[in-house]
Amino acid sequence: MRIGVIAAAGFPIAEPFAGGLEAHVWGLAERLRRRGHDVTLFAGPGSDPRLGVECLDLRRPQVSAAARADVSMCAPEWLDEHHAYLDLMVRLARTGADEFDVIHNHSLHHLPIAMASAVPVPIVTTLHTPPTPWLESAIQVAGDDCRVTFAAVSAHTAAAWSHLIPDAHVIHNGVDVDRWCPGPGGGPAVWFGRIVPEKGPHLAIDAAVRAGQPLRLAGPIADRAYFEREIAPRLALPGVEYAGHLTQAELARLVGEASVALVTPCWDEPYGLVVAEALACGTPVCAFARGALPELLDGACGRLVEPGDVRGLAAAIGECAGLSRTAARRHAVRECSLEHMVDRYVELYGALALAAV
Numbered sequence: 001m002r003i004g005v006i007a008a009a010g011f012p013i014a015e016p017f018a019g020g021l022e023a024h025v026w027g028l029a030e031r032l033r034r035r036g037h038d039v040t041l042f043a044g045p046g047s048d049p050r051l052g053v054e055c056l057d058l059r060r061p062q063v064s065a066a067a068r069a070d071v072s073m074c075a076p077e078w079l080d081e082h083h084a085y086l087d088l089m090v091r092l093a094r095t096g097a098d099e100f101d102v103i104h105n106h107s108l109h110h111l112p113i114a115m116a117s118a119v120p121v122p123i124v125t126t127l128h129t130p131p132t133p134w135l136e137s138a139i140q141v142a143g144d145d146c147r148v149t150f151a152a153v154s155a156h157t158a159a160a161w162s163h164l165i166p167d168a169h170v171i172h173n174g175v176d177v178d179r180w181c182p183g184p185g186g187g188p189a190v191w192f193g194r195i196v197p198e199k200g201p202h203l204a205i206d207a208a209v210r211a212g213q214p215l216r217l218a219g220p221i222a223d224r225a226y227f228e229r230e231i232a233p234r235l236a237l238p239g240v241e242y243a244g245h246l247t248q249a250e251l252a253r254l255v256g257e258a259s260v261a262l263v264t265p266c267w268d269e270p271y272g273l274v275v276a277e278a279l280a281c282g283t284p285v286c287a288f289a290r291g292a293l294p295e296l297l298d299g300a301c302g303r304l305v306e307p308g309d310v311r312g313l314a315a316a317i318g319e320c321a322g323l324s325r326t327a328a329r330r331h332a333v334r335e336c337s338l339e340h341m342v343d344r345y346v347e348l349y350g351a352l353a354l355a356a357v
Contacts, residue, residue, distance in 0.1 A: 004103040012046030020273035056084040085111040093118040110138035122352035127152040153271040154292035174341030180280035183256015188214035190258035194222045200264035202230040210314035214239030256281040259321040263287035276336035282325035301328040
């Protein structure tokens, strides 16, 4: 099939990944190409050229001095992204039928939804986030003429959007279980992800220290002020170490060496890719029961505690670390694999393309 994949433009689709969304899109595009599909990835500058990338044009449109002086002028970066998606959707409206059998949108931007009726090929949009005003507006404008087929990354996320999209397909994200391979375990606990307040790494540190468990943190510092305020001072605590922003291979090795992975969201995670990645490495997960996380774990591979309960998380760490690594890996292969996810999407693409003929 000829598949166009639209990425979010904020960060390149390349290692080291800025977050789970970038890792997800990279994995999907790579696996589709490996299966022989003709994939074009529309993504920001710096994205992995092996994925058939066409760079979104994030150069600022030529805006006059009068327009720049207007009180309604938005931030220049916002206008860059808006212009890039507008340019792409106009192109797809003109030539999409000649280039693609299906378009898969991961952009989080409203224009691929609002302009979908002008594009002559089926469009799938994956809902990666809770409802946002811009996307809700685009869906309502499209109304009954909305030609977008929606997929949600979890039943939790599908339920959050059900007031506007009652029939979203639930397709869990997947991880490459060949790249996230089993490790020996037995080492310090691990926390990994974007270092931002909503991911709660400071709570993971507090729980590990309370449990007397050494902890390694890894991930990009996406909020420098938060890092300096909450994380840097805690790095002086015994056994707490920041390993940096690692490549996927480095991170898989770190996670595979860990005795347990701590997952501490301070918001309702739409999916929680770090859970699947940890389990694929054979590392049991000890987490706050928020968002979609209860969908991803069972008693054989993890423990869930009440959101924000640092004391409860600390108490569960030892028990969780004693769970079977084989069971954790088996659960990931069965429920969280990239192959399973891609199978579901390819089946959806085929049904939509056939219906469009």
